[in-house]
Amino acid sequence: MVGEVVGRVIESRSTRYPVGATVVAGYGWRTHGGVHEDEKHTLPTAQLRTVPEDFPKDLSTGLMLGVTVMPGMTAYFGLHDVCQAKAGEIVLVNAAAGAVGSLVGQIGKIKGCKVIGCAGTDEKVNWLRELGFDYVFNYKTGSLDEELKTAAPEGIDCYFDNVSWGDLSVSVLNNHIKVHGRVACCGSISTYNNPEAKGVEAAGVLWRGVTGGLARGCHTGDDMNRGVNPGKVKYKEHVTSGFDQTPQALIGVLTGGNTGKAIVKV
Numbered sequence: 696m697v698g699e700v701v702g703r704v705i706e707s708r709s710t711r712y713p714v715g716a717t718v719v720a721g722y723g724w725r726t727h728g729g730v731h732e733d734e735k736h737t738l739p740t741a742q743l744r745t746v747p748e749d750f751p752k753d754l755s756t757g758l759m760l761g762v763t764v765m766p767g768m769t770a771y772f773g774l775h776d777v778c779q780a781k782a783g784e785i786v787l788v789n790a791a792a793g794a795v796g797s798l799v800g801q802i803g804k805i806k807g808c809k810v811i812g813c814a815g816t817d818e819k820v821n822w823l824r825e826l827g828f829d830y831v832f833n834y835k836t837g838s839l840d841e842e843l844k845t846a847a848p849e850g851i852d853c854y855f856d857n858v859s860w861g862d863l864s865v866s867v868l869n870n871h872i873k874v875h876g877r878v879a880c881c882g883s884i885s886t887y888n889n890p891e892a893k894g895v896e897a898a899g900v901l902w903r904g905v906t907g908g909l910a911r912g913c914h915t916g917d918d919m920n921r922g923v924n925p926g927k928v929k930y931k932e933h934v935t936s937g938f939d940q941t942p943q944a945l946i947g948v949l950t951g952g953n954t955g956k957a958i959v960k961v
Contacts, residue, residue, distance in 0.1 A: 718745050780877075797931070
């Protein structure tokens with residue numbers, strides 16, 4: 696798993712990245728790193744890039760790891776381009792309290808959709824209510840079929856699957872999605888390290904649909920920033936302090952211990 700980092704340039708021979716500039720790049724977890732200004736990567740999100748000088752000083756720089764970059768782009772293009780969600784349609788989001796899911800729900804509401812979200816704790820469910828989700832439930836204590844019969848008896852138009860939950864996704868696809876419904880297969884974290892898992896194979900499906908939007912990523916980041924600054928788009932950061940706590944932070948992500956974007960502060 697490659698982590699993005701945001702930090703300040705402390706030594707430089709480049710006019711493009713002067714000392715003191717705030718930069719973001721997908722170089723993995725580290726306290727320090729040395730890079731060449733023309734270094735290229737397969738994934739555009741891994742390129743070294745500077746934070747705009749007009750980035751609001753009162754906002755967390757963690758937004759450059761969440762709302763305005765990969766999670767924000769994933770939510771935006773996944774719902775807009777892959778699902779092609781329209782006003783009045785019903786959107787179901789699993790792992791809805793995560794960095795991507797919480798944004799999917801809010802973008803869906805801005806687009807005029809009815810948004811249903813599920814999460815694994817009552818605290819997360821309460822937060823989803825604060826975000827404006829129309830219907831939320833705890834998938835660990837409630838019955839998916841019963842909850843969806845209540846929330847969307849007419850069926851689901853768009854399903855945004857963040858974790859590839861086998862039984863849950865199979866039930867949604869077999870029993871609740873409408874004819875011509877759309878699915879964004881965003882991730883498969885529920886199947887990691889589990890050879891017995893029956894998750895829907897999602898690897899690369901959403902990515903293939905979103906790569907065409909990466910060139911528009913800066914524009915999307917600006918849109919999300921404009922939404923965050925006046926409070927139209929809300930977010931949470933689950934911050935773990937100390938580089939030595941990085942393994943625990945990752946374990947927390949894999950076990951659902953975080954709400955919003957997980958960040959390690961060095």
